[in-house]
Amino acid sequence: MVRVKTAPATPTAPTAPAALAVRDVTVRFAGLTALDGVSFTVEPGSVHAVIGPNGAGKSTCFNVLSGVYRATSGAVHLGDTELTGLAPHQIAALGVARTFQNLALPPHATVAESMLLGRHRLTRSGFLATGLWLPSAAREARLHLERVREIAEFIGLEKELDHPAGALPYGKQKLVELGRALCMEPQVLLLDEPVAGMTADERRRVAAVVAGVRDSLGISIVLVEHDMGVVMRLADAVTVLDFGRRIAGGSPAEVQNDPAVVRAYLGAQE
Numbered sequence: 053m054v055r056v057k058t059a060p061a062t063p064t065a066p067t068a069p070a071a072l073a074v075r076d077v078t079v080r081f082a083g084l085t086a087l088d089g090v091s092f093t094v095e096p097g098s099v100h101a102v103i104g105p106n107g108a109g110k111s112t113c114f115n116v117l118s119g120v121y122r123a124t125s126g127a128v129h130l131g132d133t134e135l136t137g138l139a140p141h142q143i144a145a146l147g148v149a150r151t152f153q154n155l156a157l158p159p160h161a162t163v164a165e166s167m168l169l170g171r172h173r174l175t176r177s178g179f180l181a182t183g184l185w186l187p188s189a190a191r192e193a194r195l196h197l198e199r200v201r202e203i204a205e206f207i208g209l210e211k212e213l214d215h216p217a218g219a220l221p222y223g224k225q226k227l228v229e230l231g232r233a234l235c236m237e238p239q240v241l242l243l244d245e246p247v248a249g250m251t252a253d254e255r256r257r258v259a260a261v262v263a264g265v266r267d268s269l270g271i272s273i274v275l276v277e278h279d280m281g282v283v284m285r286l287a288d289a290v291t292v293l294d295f296g297r298r299i300a301g302g303s304p305a306e307v308q309n310d311p312a313v314v315r316a317y318l319g320a321q322e
């Protein structure tokens with residue numbers, strides 16, 4: 053008998069704004085439990101911060117959401133679509149875009165070119181059509197560039213579109229990185245310490261852009277961030293981790309006054 057192998061169904065992105073649900077996720081590295089049965093839900097169109105002292109498991113959580121780490125157990129869903137175990141590019145294609153803590157911009161590319169990289173998965177024309185400069189490819193390239201321009205305006209970088217991204221001040225380079233992620237037209241944006249290493253002015257500017265992404269574009273944001281000022285001002289909900297466990301969750305005001313959170317942070321200072 054000939055057996056016909058059926059390909060596993062390709063997951064499809066939810067069409068309506070969907071919640072990102074993290075359910076009972078555990079990650080173990082050779083004897084160390086970096087995340088221990090962590091659950092939380094990122095509501096559509098909200099900023100959800102994941103905080104905690106050093107080594108609490110924030111980066112591990114971020115890496116599970118973006119597909120860099122595979123959960124030992126538990127599941128992550130975007131709406132009805134399961135993300136657990138998918139590769140980073142598949143998760144990105146389903147509408148979950150990330151930025152990097154360290155800059156990941158190509159060294160000589162302009163701001164426009166760097167942001168265009170984010171359009172890659174939305175590009176229909178193949179390399180051949182683009183290389184031969186066929187009218188359909190030219191039309192498509194124009195549309196993508198228009199969108200890049202709109203997003204650059206949104207994040208306040210329209211004047212720098214033709215500048216080499218690598219020559220911009222650090223704060224603006226981080227905005228280009230955010231712009232590149234927005235160019236993917238995500239439903240969820242994962243931000244890994246977006247204001248780390250910035251001046252007070254740069255921090256304010258990035259915080260305003262992130263608030264705009266939520267308020268004007270309706271994109272959900274998962275924010276892993278050490279800067280409590282930014283977290284408290286921006287977040288709609290906060291999940292607090294300590295030693296890989298979720299020790300508290302709620303509004304910024306609720307977690308700020310939670311004795312378990314105060315203990316975890318005071319303990320971390322000892």
Ligand SMILES: Nc1ncnc2c1ncn2[C@@H]1O[C@H](COP(=O)(O)OP(=O)(O)OP(=O)(O)O)[C@@H](O)[C@H]1O
Nearest residue numbers: 081084085086104105106107108109110111112113
């Ligand atoms: N790839 C890995 N291999 C082994 N252990 C790891 C790995 N990644 C993280 N860990 C360990 O898992 C625990 C959680 O680390 P993680 O980096 O997620 O914490 P964090 O909250 O992001 O810390 P920080 O605020 O210092 O960045 C730590 O004990 C860390 O040493």
